[in-house]
Amino acid sequence: DTGVSQDPRHKITKRGQNVTFRCDPISEHNRLYWYRQTLGQGPEFLTYFQNEAQLEKSRLLSDRFSAERPKGSFSTLEIQRTEQGDSAMYLCASRNNSGANVLTFGAGSRLTVL
Amino acid sequence: SQQGEEDPQALSIQEGENATMNCSYKTSINNLQWYRQNSGRGLVHLILIRSNEREKHSGRLRVTLDTSKKSSSLLITASRAADTASYFCATALGGSQGNLIFGKGTKLSVKP
Numbered sequence: 001d002t003g004v005s006q007d008p009r010h011k012i013t014k015r016g017q018n019v020t021f022r023c024d025p026i027s028e029h030n031r032l033y034w035y036r037q038t039l040g041q042g043p044e045f046l047t048y049f050q051n052e053a054q055l056e057k058s059r060l061l062s063d064r065f066s067a068e069r070p071k072g073s074f075s076t077l078e079i080q081r082t083e084q085g086d087s088a089m090y091l092c093a094s095r096n097n098s099g100a101n102v103l104t105f106g107a108g109s110r111l112t113v114l
Numbered sequence: 115s116q117q118g119e120e121d122p123q124a125l126s127i128q129e130g131e132n133a134t135m136n137c138s139y140k141t142s143i144n145n146l147q148w149y150r151q152n153s154g155r156g157l158v159h160l161i162l163i164r165s166n167e168r169e170k171h172s173g174r175l176r177v178t179l180d181t182s183k184k185s186s187s188l189l190i191t192a193s194r195a196a197d198t199a200s201y202f203c204a205t206a207l208g209g210s211q212g213n214l215i216f217g218k219g220t221k222l223s224v225k226p
Contacts, residue, residue, distance in 0.1 A: 004156070033213070042118075042202050042216035043157065056213065091156055100145060101206050103214060105156035 004106035006092050012112045013082055020078045021109040025094030032075050033103060034067055035091040036060065043091055049075060050097065082113045118146075118203040118217035126223040133190040135220040137203030138183075144206060146179055147214070148188050151200045160188075160201075193224045 005024040013019050025032045030051050035043035046065070047057045051072040061067075064082075069075040079086055089110050093103035118139045127133055139146070145164045149157040163170045163179045163186065170177045176189040190197055200219040 006156075035216075040218070042218045045213050045215065048213060089154075093157075100162055101214060102147065102159050102162060103157075105149075105158070107156045108154075110154070 004092055004094055004104055006090075006106035006109050008109060009107065010110045010112075012114065014114050015082060015084060017082055018078065018080045019082055019111060020076055021090050021092075021111075022074060022076050023092030023094075023106060024074045025092070026104055027073075028096065029094035029104070030072065030097050031095045032069055033093040033095075034075070034077050035093065037089045037091055037108070038087075046077075079111070082111075084113045087111055087113045118205055118215065120201070120203055120217045120220040122220060123218070124221045124223070126225065127193055129193060129195055129224055129226050131193055131224075133193050133197070133222055133224070135188045135201050135222070137186045137188070137217055139186075139203070139205050139217075140184065141205075143181075146177075146186050147204045148175075148177060148186075149202045149204060149216070151202065151219070153199070157202065190222075193222075195224050195226045198222060198224045 007022045033048040034046040037043045045058050046061050047067050049069040052069050064080045067077045089108045091108045093105045118137050121136045147162045148160045151157045161172045163177045174191045179186045200221045202216045202219045204214040204216045
């Protein structure tokens with residue numbers, strides 16, 4: 001197991017295009033989180049899954065954002081009709097359901113919207 | 115919204131010196147965690163301190179927690195150039211099952 005994997009690492013797109021990010025968590029982790037981080041700021045919570053169920057969504061997650069975890073393993077985060085304000089690092093993290101709430105993060109997917 | 119706020123926002127020291135970063139938070143917590151982030155990378159968990167603990171050590175790291183003041187500090191002793199990174203504190207609303215909320219971080223620069 002190589003930890004949490006995110007793909008792509010970098011994405012440059014034009015305003016109005018759709019983008020999709022993928023996250024593969026640590027295999028035995030049933031909780032998966034998405035965070036967004038802009039330059040000079042800390043990660044901001046977007047949403048999380050327990051297995052395939054999306055249990056919480058932040059107010060930051062507008063209608064243009066959708067996240068799925070169809071089989072309780074990998075997850076995708078799609079942004080439709082991207083805006084320049086969507087430019088950020090999108091971080092995925094995972095953890096076990098039991099024990100302390102320590103997160104293992106992926107390296108992130110950096111989005112630049114032109 | 116930010117639950118934790120780190121102080122200072124930036125810190126520059128020489129190799130071998132100690133670095134101290136502080137974190138303040140707003141609500142009651144179950145535990146407080148510190149993470150490190152190298153430039154352009156994901157976050158790495160460093161240490162967790164529970165609400166009933168006052169101090170914890172891990173290698174060159176020392177964390178303190180004062181629940182009466184809702185504050186924590188992270189001390190890195192004998193710093194190295196490789197410690198250059200941003201450091202974030204994180205707390206969970208709603209106990210250990212709550213989602214982690216991160217502060218804005220302290221950017222540490224250790225000069226050789």
